[in-house]
Amino acid sequence: MTFIEKLNAAWTSRNSLLCVGLDPDLKKFPAELQGKPDAIFEFCRAIIDATAEAACAFKPQIAYFAALGAEEQLERICAYLRTNYPEIPLVLDAKRGDIGATAEQYAREAFERYDADVVTVSPYMGWDSVSPYLEWKDRGVIVLCRTSNAGGSDLQFLEVDGKPLYQHVARLVAEKWNTNGQCGLVVGATFPHELAQVRAIIGDMPLLVPGVGAQGGDVQATVTSGKTASGTGMMINSSRAILYAKPEAGEDFAAAARRVAIQTRDEINRFR
Numbered sequence: 265m266t267f268i269e270k271l272n273a274a275w276t277s278r279n280s281l282l283c284v285g286l287d288p289d290l291k292k293f294p295a296e297l298q299g300k301p302d303a304i305f306e307f308c309r310a311i312i313d314a315t316a317e318a319a320c321a322f323k324p325q326i327a328y329f330a331a332l333g334a335e336e337q338l339e340r341i342c343a344y345l346r347t348n349y350p351e352i353p354l355v356l357d358a359k360r361g362d363i364g365a366t367a368e369q370y371a372r373e374a375f376e377r378y379d380a381d382v383v384t385v386s387p388y389m390g391w392d393s394v395s396p397y398l399e400w401k402d403r404g405v406i407v408l409c410r411t412s413n414a415g416g417s418d419l420q421f422l423e424v425d426g427k428p429l430y431q432h433v434a435r436l437v438a439e440k441w442n443t444n445g446q447c448g449l450v451v452g453a454t455f456p457h458e459l460a461q462v463r464a465i466i467g468d469m470p471l472l473v474p475g476v477g478a479q480g481g482d483v484q485a486t487v488t489s490g491k492t493a494s495g496t497g498m499m500i501n502s503s504r505a506i507l508y509a510k511p512e513a514g515e516d517f518a519a520a521a522r523r524v525a526i527q528t529r530d531e532i533n534r535f536r
């Protein structure tokens with residue numbers, strides 16, 4: 265099964281467009297996990313088990329592991345997802361971007377070492393920096409297009425031939441790079457107008473849409489701007505708002521995360 269087939273099946277069978285971001289920050293961990301040698305794995309496993317019912321995808325962000333030399337815990341988390349939730353796409357958020365020979369190594373890291381379904385990459389170095397990932401025919405690549413951060417405007421809003429650069433990226437990926445139907449784009453929920461512009465350019469290509477939750481993106485505007493005719497087409501990511509949800513009476517951290525994940529999924533579904 266290809267990445268796109270798996271994602272389509274997950275959207276339908278799970279009735280969810282919510283991607284749960286795994287950005288494990290030790291400083292925000294609950295007291296019971298502090299000081300444990302495999303605290304990152306234990307935290308992520310508890311979050312995965314608690315939120316899987318509400319998720320169409322999981323997205324570990326590699327920096328939170330690599331900064332601490334905790335790649336082995338990321339390997340275990342990816343293996344845990346593969347074994348226990350094989351139907352849920354695993355998005356490795358690494359935002360890679362380098363020349364071809366180096367990109368081949370990054371592709372092996374994403375698809376062999378971590379066995380991810382799809383990896384995030386930057387388009388800045390062009391076609392030959394992205395094509396090595398596309399050799400992995402059953403996997404996918406999600407290309408940064410209009411990112412959720414304010415500073416993304418520095419380059420992505422530059423006018424080139426009368427159109428903002430992010431629209432050129434959308435067109436390039438949809439019309440030239442997506443030869444095997446393996447590509448998607450990142451567009452931030454904080455830019456719903458641009459989300460609608462991108463959707464008009466790319467047809468049904470999938471979007472990773474971070475920026476709801478902690479970054480304040482509007483769920484209604486996001487869904488109405490970015491959905492396809494079938495009411496899917498997006499993995500709408502939320503990380504901190506779910507991972508570090510404040511427990512209510514009787515809840516532990518995982519139960520709080522589950523409650524917020526279900527609320528977020530349901531809010532998204534209201535506007536599909």
Ligand SMILES: O=C(O)c1cc(=O)[nH]c(=O)n1[C@@H]1O[C@H](COP(=O)(O)O)[C@@H](O)[C@H]1O
Nearest residue numbers: 325357384411412474477478479502503504
């Ligand atoms: O590629 C991404 O996932 C990404 C792209 C983007 O434009 N903005 C963005 O926030 N992200 C990632 O999405 C997650 C957002 O986390 P929260 O703001 O906590 O929901 C982080 O892992 C970011 O690195």
